[in-house]
Amino acid sequence: MSAESLVVIMNKMLKLHKSLYELTVKKTDIVKKGDTAALDQLLKDEQAHVAAINKLEQERLAVSKDISTDASLQEIAEANPSEKEELLQIKEDLLGVISEIKVRNELNQQLIHQSLQFINFSKSLVMPQEKEFNYGPPAGKKAKPGQSPGMFNSKA
Numbered sequence: 001m002s003a004e005s006l007v008v009i010m011n012k013m014l015k016l017h018k019s020l021y022e023l024t025v026k027k028t029d030i031v032k033k034g035d036t037a038a039l040d041q042l043l044k045d046e047q048a049h050v051a052a053i054n055k056l057e058q059e060r061l062a063v064s065k066d067i068s069t070d071a072s073l074q075e076i077a078e079a080n081p082s083e084k085e086e087l088l089q090i091k092e093d094l095l096g097v098i099s100e101i102k103v104r105n106e107l108n109q110q111l112i113h114q115s116l117q118f119i120n121f122s123k124s125l126v127m128p129q130e131k132e133f134n135y136g137p138p139a140g141k142k143a144k145p146g147q148s149p150g151m152f153n154s155k156a
Contacts, residue, residue, distance in 0.1 A: 003087065010091070010094065014090055
């Protein structure tokens with residue numbers, strides 16, 4: 001295996017990461033619209049992308065190990081001057097796309113959290129919770145004098 005095969009794998013990873021970023025942008029729009037069916041399909045697409053990225057990462061690790069057992073990408077690039085510039089450029093592009101994905105995912109997480117808060121607030125308006133959860137007379141009613149408070153006679 002050579003640095004050329006590493007370049008090919010890293011280019012594939014870059015394409016998949018760019019595609020994953022496009023999905024995160026679509027996810028923002030879907031969350032804003034509240035379209036749960038589209039969100040479900042998009043999550044399946046994201047999972048497929050992540051699985052493919054993980055597979056490529058395993059291939060990249062294997063190729064890197066074949067080239068040099070303990071070398072980093074920087075060291076591999078230095079050892080292969082013909083692919084050095086391309087490897088380092090792909091690395092920079094990949095890091096940039098990954099940071100964009102991270103920022104967009106944080107935004108999506110905030111939007112989903114706000115949506116859940118709104119749903120819970122709306123639910124509490126429609127179905128208010130009872131204040132007391134203990135045994136006794138119903139709320140707002142007091143036991144009548146002379147009436148036994150329960151089924152059992154405490155004097156017996």
